[in-house]
Amino acid sequence: MIPAQFDYVRAGSVEEACQALAADEDAKVLAGGQSLLPLLRLRLAYPSTLVDIGRLPELSGVHDRDDHVYIGAMTTHDEVLRSPVVNGACPLVALAAATVADPAVRHRGTFGGSLAHGDPAGDLPAVVLALDAVLVARSARGEREIPAAEFFADYLETALAPDEILAGVRIPKLGPGWGYHYEKFHRTAQAWAVVGVAAAVKRSNGGIEEARIGLTNMGATPVRARAAEAALRGVEAADQVRGACEEADADTSPPADLHAQPDYRRHLARVLTHRAVRTAAGWG
Numbered sequence: 001m002i003p004a005q006f007d008y009v010r011a012g013s014v015e016e017a018c019q020a021l022a023a024d025e026d027a028k029v030l031a032g033g034q035s036l037l038p039l040l041r042l043r044l045a046y047p048s049t050l051v052d053i054g055r056l057p058e059l060s061g062v063h064d065r066d067d068h069v070y071i072g073a074m075t076t077h078d079e080v081l082r083s084p085v086v087n088g089a090c091p092l093v094a095l096a097a098a099t100v101a102d103p104a105v106r107h108r109g110t111f112g113g114s115l116a117h118g119d120p121a122g123d124l125p126a127v128v129l130a131l132d133a134v135l136v137a138r139s140a141r142g143e144r145e146i147p148a149a150e151f152f153a154d155y156l157e158t159a160l161a162p163d164e165i166l167a168g169v170r171i172p173k174l175g176p177g178w179g180y181h182y183e184k185f186h187r188t189a190q191a192w193a194v195v196g197v198a199a200a201v202k203r204s205n206g207g208i209e210e211a212r213i214g215l216t217n218m219g220a221t222p223v224r225a226r227a228a229e230a231a232l233r234g235v236e237a238a239d240q241v242r243g244a245c246e247e248a249d250a251d252t253s254p255p256a257d258l259h260a261q262p263d264y265r266r267h268l269a270r271v272l273t274h275r276a277v278r279t280a281a282g283w284g
């Protein structure tokens, strides 16, 4: 199908992009276009104006800061997964970015676009949730910070106001003792997750001191597996992990679709959480 007619603005600066969004409440940001352009073609979205933020260097790149890594919203999945800073300080982000689609999508699609799109089947939302990242929004009204736990509002809905741009994301550095893994079940290579699990696990004195788990595609938004996180605290050996992950699907409302029914997704969440936690803990 051909998209409905729209105006096009190529922003020359973040301020210009913010002004264009403030001037038209039906305008939408165009980032890598990997999700938005299919929606336009299917006429599931019909913005009056597309505000292209693709040529704004200040929205791109990975920056190593004292206690966090800052990833500009327009940094592509490919740049993220190859970044030595990301691989060194927050490897869970790189592990998940490497599972996104195929090289073509990873070269065009952006880190910020994956979050701003708010698709619970996306791989990065569960990761920023598990890592307690902070999302930085800009608008003509100024800048504000949104904790990941408050960012994902509903299916394809986020806490961003229509006139706000996601400028970048602060990923806290968790420090020594942490291990990471992203486990994704997908029907074919390069496909969306049927279910995914992002795990960060801290070991001390041989056992698990803390676990952080984000679930992909287990509800209208990414979900923290809080019950499993609590059960994993104090686990002392690999053979106790399976039992602690039995409640990984608590507090979820998995969707039914062509690929899986809710019960099967619940089963996958438990199995994949077990695998992800064992690998992250070095007990794989």
Ligand SMILES: Cc1cc2nc3c(=O)[nH]c(=O)nc-3n(C[C@H](O)[C@H](O)[C@H](O)COP(=O)(O)OP(=O)(O)OC[C@H]3O[C@@H](n4cnc5c(N)ncnc54)[C@H](O)[C@@H]3O)c2cc1C
Pocket (backbone or CB within 6 Å): 028, 029, 030, 031, 032, 033, 034, 035, 036, 037, 073, 074, 099, 100, 101, 102, 105, 108, 109, 110, 111, 112, 113, 114, 116, 117, 121, 122, 123, 124, 160, 164, 165, 166, 167, 190, 191, 192, 193
């Ligand atoms: C064939 C295919 C397979 C895919 N498989 C996967 C997969 O396995 N895993 C996965 O995670 N993703 C997958 N994706 C999606 C991909 O990750 C996209 O890159 C991502 O969803 C959107 O990023 P984008 O930069 O293309 O955003 P766009 O498509 O440009 O925008 C998407 C939405 O977010 C908004 N937006 C984008 N950036 C900003 C911003 N900075 N501020 C405010 N709003 C913004 C737009 O207005 C729009 O509403 C796939 C895509 C395709 C086409």
